[in-house]
Amino acid sequence: MIKKNVSIKDIAQDLKTSITTVSFVLNGKSEEKHISKKLTKEIIDYAFKIGYKPNQIAQSLRTGKSKILVFMVEDISNHFFAKLAKIIEYAAYQNGYKLVFCSTENKDDKSTELIELFKNRNVDGFIIVPSPGIKNVIEDLIKEKHPVILLDRYFSDLKCNSVIIDNQQSSFDATSHLIANDYKNIAFITTDSEQTQMQNRLQGYQNAINLKNLKEHLLKLPFEEIGKTNTKKNIKEFIDNKVELDAVFFATNYLAKAGFEVFKETNPKLFYELGIVNFDDNEIFEIYNPSITAISQPLEAIGAKLIDSMLRLVNQNEENEMSENIVFKTKLIIRESSLSKITMQKLFRP
Amino acid sequence: MIKKNVSIKDIAQDLKTSITTVSFVLNGKSEEKHISKKLTKEIIDYAFKIGYKPNQIAQSLRTGKSKILVFMVEDISNHFFAKLAKIIEYAAYQNGYKLVFCSTENKDDKSTELIELFKNRNVDGFIIVPSPGIKNVIEDLIKEKHPVILLDRYFSDLKCNSVIIDNQQSSFDATSHLIANDYKNIAFITTDSEQTQMQNRLQGYQNAINLKNLKEHLLKLPFEEIGKTNTKKNIKEFIDNKVELDAVFFATNYLAKAGFEVFKETNPKLFYELGIVNFDDNEIFEIYNPSITAISQPLEAIGAKLIDSMLRLVNQNEENEMSENIVFKTKLIIRESSLSKITMQKLFRP
DNA sequence: GTGAAAGCGCTAACAG
DNA sequence: CTGTTAGCGCTTTCAC
Numbered sequence: 001m002i003k004k005n006v007s008i009k010d011i012a013q014d015l016k017t018s019i020t021t022v023s024f025v026l027n028g029k030s031e032e033k034h035i036s037k038k039l040t041k042e043i044i045d046y047a048f049k050i051g052y053k054p055n056q057i058a059q060s061l062r063t064g065k066s067k068i069l070v071f072m073v074e075d076i077s078n079h080f081f082a083k084l085a086k087i088i089e090y091a092a093y094q095n096g097y098k099l100v101f102c103s104t105e106n107k108d109d110k111s112t113e114l115i116e117l118f119k120n121r122n123v124d125g126f127i128i129v130p131s132p133g134i135k136n137v138i139e140d141l142i143k144e145k146h147p148v149i150l151l152d153r154y155f156s157d158l159k160c161n162s163v164i165i166d167n168q169q170s171s172f173d174a175t176s177h178l179i180a181n182d183y184k185n186i187a188f189i190t191t192d193s194e195q196t197q198m199q200n201r202l203q204g205y206q207n208a209i210n211l212k213n214l215k216e217h218l219l220k221l222p223f224e225e226i227g228k229t230n231t232k233k234n235i236k237e238f239i240d241n242k243v244e245l246d247a248v249f250f251a252t253n254y255l256a257k258a259g260f261e262v263f264k265e266t267n268p269k270l271f272y273e274l275g276i277v278n279f280d281d282n283e284i285f286e287i288y289n290p291s292i293t294a295i296s297q298p299l300e301a302i303g304a305k306l307i308d309s310m311l312r313l314v315n316q317n318e319e320n321e322m323s324e325n326i327v328f329k330t331k332l333i334i335r336e337s338s339l340s341k342i343t344m345q346k347l348f349r350p
Numbered sequence: 351m352i353k354k355n356v357s358i359k360d361i362a363q364d365l366k367t368s369i370t371t372v373s374f375v376l377n378g379k380s381e382e383k384h385i386s387k388k389l390t391k392e393i394i395d396y397a398f399k400i401g402y403k404p405n406q407i408a409q410s411l412r413t414g415k416s417k418i419l420v421f422m423v424e425d426i427s428n429h430f431f432a433k434l435a436k437i438i439e440y441a442a443y444q445n446g447y448k449l450v451f452c453s454t455e456n457k458d459d460k461s462t463e464l465i466e467l468f469k470n471r472n473v474d475g476f477i478i479v480p481s482p483g484i485k486n487v488i489e490d491l492i493k494e495k496h497p498v499i500l501l502d503r504y505f506s507d508l509k510c511n512s513v514i515i516d517n518q519q520s521s522f523d524a525t526s527h528l529i530a531n532d533y534k535n536i537a538f539i540t541t542d543s544e545q546t547q548m549q550n551r552l553q554g555y556q557n558a559i560n561l562k563n564l565k566e567h568l569l570k571l572p573f574e575e576i577g578k579t580n581t582k583k584n585i586k587e588f589i590d591n592k593v594e595l596d597a598v599f600f601a602t603n604y605l606a607k608a609g610f611e612v613f614k615e616t617n618p619k620l621f622y623e624l625g626i627v628n629f630d631d632n633e634i635f636e637i638y639n640p641s642i643t644a645i646s647q648p649l650e651a652i653g654a655k656l657i658d659s660m661l662r663l664v665n666q667n668e669e670n671e672m673s674e675n676i677v678f679k680t681k682l683i684i685r686e687s688s689l690s691k692i693t694m695q696k697l698f699r700p
Numbered sequence: 701g702t703g704a705a706a707g708c709g710c711t712a713a714c715a716g
Numbered sequence: 717c718t719g720t721t722a723g724c725g726c727t728t729t730c731a732c
Binding site: 005053054055056057058060061066075076077079082083085086089098099100101102103116117119120121122257260261263264268271282283284286287288289290291 | 451471613
């Protein structure tokens, strides 16, 4: 940090003009401020020549803006969020914004701390996958007029922009698909989380099951323990005890992963004996053996919508009393794992 | 952004003392500056009570520090980098630093632009997975005394801190493992990139092959086209034309993915007919059918080392003429995909 | 048309 | 021991 960066002041001195003029020119206000064409060109050329780069910190201190958006997710190493992060990042850059990501681990205290931190850094907008207990923090954020968009889940009694998917319908469709393919004892493996997205997924499953008068097979794993060994143990017990099961519907990526580990360790044939569907797609599912049927969220569209809405929020001066709630449809990508039992056996056990 | 945040000035006014005193106290310099215990306590309590949070922008403008580290990777949605990002982020937070990630897409211009941008934001340190042509940009960064650590690859003629793995040895070991398991015609599928990590991986493969007087089967895919359809087409052609192949060694994650897609589409039996090894592990490989043998990088250790070195660099005032090059060993995780041909057939074709 | 100057919030040298 | 003050680099009002 030794090479002193050229500042607006240096340019003014070198060109024997004033700081103000340089600032006006560099901010494209020559016209507006009636600055002569020659001076304007001279300043621009000189700035370019000596490689002037505005000090964004100073700019930010002065304007209260930072041209930074933050994307707070549960876990950046989760495929769904990582993919989305990349899409949003790209769109943000296209519009002159930088994107900062961070992982909240779905913990309220970490989320709160991070939000506080970004407020103090004049971040221009927040895209947040909220942890369960930060409704009031989000509420304050909105009261203080920070642009906020919630993603993936929301608080039913809080007025706030949000972009989510139709969890209930997706789940209903996926379950109905299994039913249509002759599966009669379909397990739904989920967490005990009270968050909207999980509740709606469960509801969709239950509606489909009830509609056909089938039996519910529900496993709710303690959210706190996801990823720990207990999760696998619980899944194994559940499967061992339910001999009648012929299909499994995993409510999230990490549950599927745990489930697959159990299948693999217990009895690899399960992959072909059970119908399998997962909420959330993953590139790997396409090339898995068998390939896995999954509910795919329209990542590109979600990302585009997020940035579009965010830019609108950031650029509007007037108050906006309206809040926008966007619900995307998902797509059920049907692959080998949910072929009807008969077909599956024909194909894989020649 | 309407609720005015309390500033140091407000505190000084309310407490009828001076800005300086408040600043000293809040920066933990009461002792050093001989400020009375009572006043100190009074200020701290009051600051806490009214929820004072320093404006980091102003702090940064003044001190030239930001308490931010940047982690520039090729692609944040790549599992390897996402995992590492999470580890580094956590360690950085523990030490009072925030971490910003971004994806360079391995492009020189985007990398250069990003580095410039972060310099202008007073980022305290750079952890960079460099794209091929930014040696001079890195060089400048170092000349300007910015702390820099290169990751995953380096420039052989540039003195710069780096953390890498022993690509050549890892590749040699993996190839030797295949050979030991009776595979005689082992393909190496890589890119035509000139970057150190890829070159060394190739060298390791070649050394192992030559040592046993086996035949080299090399496929170098144009780096620019990775992820495009041509990649898959090339792999398919290569495999179709080399009937004698009995094993494949993929030099990176995304090549394995393309390869698996080809296997899946062409002839799923290939998964069990070919020995398969991949450079870089992935949680999915463990639960794949067959589970995939992979070279696993010690992510935790790499992350810890990176942050440890970075903190040292950031905190040292004196010049450091030394540069540190760390080489980590990897671990070959042997799974089903590289069992000897005979065993594989016994197990999977009962 | 252009420039002087105030001030964003903070740190730290210097003065009492 | 505490306060005054000069900036960090920039934007923008107001004056000439």
